[in-house]
Amino acid sequence: MPHIRLARGIDHNDIRDIYLRAFPEGECKLIARLALSLLSEESNPETIGLVAEADGRVVGHVAFSPVTTDGPSHWLGYILAPLAVKPEYQKGGIGSALIRSGIEQLSIRGVDAFFVYGDPEYYGRFGFTAEAAGRFLPPYELQYPFGWQAMVMHETVSNGQTVKLSCVASLREPALW
């Protein structure tokens, strides 16, 4: 199994390399820039990055950043973005280990809901559903609305009302959505 640890500043080049290689040409630079920006994102509560090490190298990365609502101030949500594993290390459980580790660590802190914008076929296996995301409006209009998913841990946003989410500065880029 890969070794999962918190990402640090010294992982900068490895993280950039993962995204440049894992994502297609047209979007890899945008996503690499997002990953690096989140590495130094100063949010409260904190943005966390995790890296996976295998064969003594950093081969996978994920970031989780907080999202807020204009509803109850004690509500705590996090969005998983971005995620990538070096091509030659894919399909070995590293992506799953990164996701599960992040969710486990953040759940201990009382996170009420996790969000992700990605392929439902992949994220569905971790418990994310489009249905759970239904009453949370993403910060920007989505290019692929079917990719908007959530996993609600605690039902705390009141009365089933629709709430609009705000995200950290690194994610405030319409092209990412």
Ligand SMILES: CC(C)(COP(=O)(O)OP(=O)(O)OC[C@H]1O[C@@H](n2cnc3c(N)ncnc32)[C@H](O)[C@@H]1OP(=O)(O)O)[C@@H](O)C(=O)NCCC(=O)NCCS
């Ligand atoms: C998505 C990604 C992070 C998964 O990492 P990984 O280490 O290969 O994941 P795991 O080994 O835990 O899981 C692999 C499984 O997910 C499946 N999978 C990977 N990407 C998928 C996708 N987009 N849709 C559906 N299934 C997918 C694989 O086919 C494999 O299935 P299997 O277990 O039945 O063989 C990796 O494929 C990657 O970096 N892809 C390019 C970047 C990307 O798409 N990131 C996610 C953006 S939302």
